[in-house]
Amino acid sequence: MENILRYYLMPHPPLIIPSVGKGQEKVIQSTIDACNKVGEEISELKPETVVIITPHGTMFSDALAISNEDYIKGDFTKFRDFDTYIEGRIDKKFNEELINICKRENIPAAGIDSNILKKFNRQFELDHGAMIPMYFINKYYKDYKIVHVTYAALSDIDLYKFGMAIKESAKNLNRTTVFIASGDLSHRLSEDGPYEYSPEGAKFDKTLLDNLQKGDVLNIFNMDKYMVENAGECGLRSIFIMLGAMEGEEVKGKVLSYEGPFGVGYGVMTFNNELKNNSNLELLINMKKEKFKKKLSDKNPYVKLARESLNHYYSSGHLMAKPADLPKELSKQKCGAFVSLKKFGKLRGCIGTFLPTTDSLAEEIIRNAVEAATQDPRFPRVREDELLDLDISVDVLSRPHKATKEELDPKKYGVIVIQGHKKGLLLPDLEGVDSVDYQLEIACEKAGISPLEEYEIERFEVKRYKEEE
Structure with a gap:
């Protein structure tokens, strides 16, 4: 039995929280329904640990940031909701194992705490990229600890290897785990969206989701750079890490919902894990060498x-x-x-x-x-x-x-x-x-x-x- 029980892709629009959306959330009811389904599934799986990869915590240019105190919480005050907050216990043993594996494999990753973040005038807290998935989990299940990771602008191979390190950590600790890749898709789907419109936005969303459903890992890492850059996404690096955690498994994705009414693509997916023998890592490394040649x-x-x-x-x-x-x-x-x-x-x-x-x-x-x-x-x-x-x-x-x-x-x-x-x-x-x-x-x-x-x-x-x- 695999220690990582299930993988999910989840979006993080703040207005999905009723106290933030104040009625606007009804426009993305399919996304809400899908996120509730994820929460229900996780309650049935009863994992000991939930790993969340987010783009919106304190991000460093040269290392993945692993939140590393006993306890972490966050709220939605920046979104004019002064009452809702999310809190969680951190799986520090998992963090310790993960950081040690990263050191061994030369993967740039570091544990961060309040003292480190004070030097950068930042708070040790949950970001909305983590809180929104946790909001839907906590509705149904709370008996878990979290591993909270903010990705960095590292090479796709390093991100993939970091995912492999997460998988190895769960196995070494025999920790039943659920993995959540938090990320919105294109932010440039329409003229009235939050960012400048690009026709590459819708093309990116379709290409990514199609490849995830087919389990075509190489095509995901080989997507057209112009399309990716102009999509204005924030979820691709979370997905790279998730795919690394699936190394040695057959990637089979199912789209629970996809919507983009506010000019931003919200995709909710679940992935079944089935073991296979070949390694995508070796194929990815070879593909990168060919590109450099x-x-x-x-x-x-x-x-x-x-x-x-x-x-x-x-x-x-x-x-x-x-x-x-x-x-x-x-x-x-x-x-x-x-x-x-x-x-x-x-x-x-x-x-x-x-x-x-x-x-x-x-x-x-x-x-x-x-x-x-x-x-x-x-x-x-x-x-x-x-x-x-x-x-x-x-x-x-x-x-x-x-x-x-x-x-x-x-x-x-x-x-x-x-x-x-x-x-x-x-x-x-x-x-x-x-x-x-x-x-x-x-x-x-x-x-x-x-x-x-x-x-x-x-x-x-x-x-x-x-x-x-």
Whole structure:
């Protein structure tokens, strides 16, 4: 018998709580009914421990956060409900076993408590990503302890291995366990939703749920990056961890409900666990290696040069010389260039020059790639083991020209604001920057210029080159 008795995907819209929704919750009655069904099922299973993976606790960039005190509680005051609270006892023995396994397997995870969180001016408390699943469990069953984990922006393989560590912990302790992946799906399903609409939102939700029902783990980890980034989801990393906990089992998902009336996808799923012999981990690792090989053999000379520059620097400690076999536009042309590094869809570093500072565009890219990884003050230096997870893009800039506000277009033109020696630059076609006013506001902030003061404006165009995905 498996120690993890059942797996669930559950959403966490605060308005599903009647004292928060005040009638609005009736619009997602199917979701409420499905969550109640999950609560009833868990009461029949009577687990000793409930593991909840959430996106909304205190999140660290470099490690999964495991809440590690005897007791934890939270409330809904930020949602104007001053009476409802959720509390739970923490399974510290489970935490101890899990943290030890993570240390052994080099999985970035750490126990956090009140003293640690005080250093970051944060409270030790339950977040709504955990409280809402617990609300439906507690209606039917309360005799359990919890393992409360906030995921981090780690590699998909590390998240999968963390799920495997949860499974091993339950087995080692012979702890009957239920696993809940808390996460909403796309937040961009409609024009009147909380975030900017994207047609990729509905496509993401359908693709993910279809693959979960079919148990196609490789396709879930291999979903189109553009679709995932533009979906605006918060549940995928919780699902990666859940799938890791299913390692060695056949993934069979059943959709209990799916709704998106507020522009956010709410999916409730249950998963049966049946043992099988083959390992998805090995297939996932091999798939990732193949993707990296594809990046290394990218035929685009701009991003290929940036990638080679990084690899050379991290292996030798110094900048590479300009290769002799480059196209003329790289070896002879002089212009500014920005190199951007993304990791799991999030910016990891970006450095560039809006006017040429070297003898060729190639040298501009070689230097800026390394500086994006090592000198961007917004981020810690990129580690060598992160190179595998980086996606690289190169923007080649045209010469800037003076412009008026009316001549700007944030999708087509980048902007430079100038006041004396102060300068701020913003590239075009950035996610979330969809108005001229917002584009200028960000550029002014970067320059240390008040938007109410007078300043000059210049605009420029870019050619953007990305690695194949």
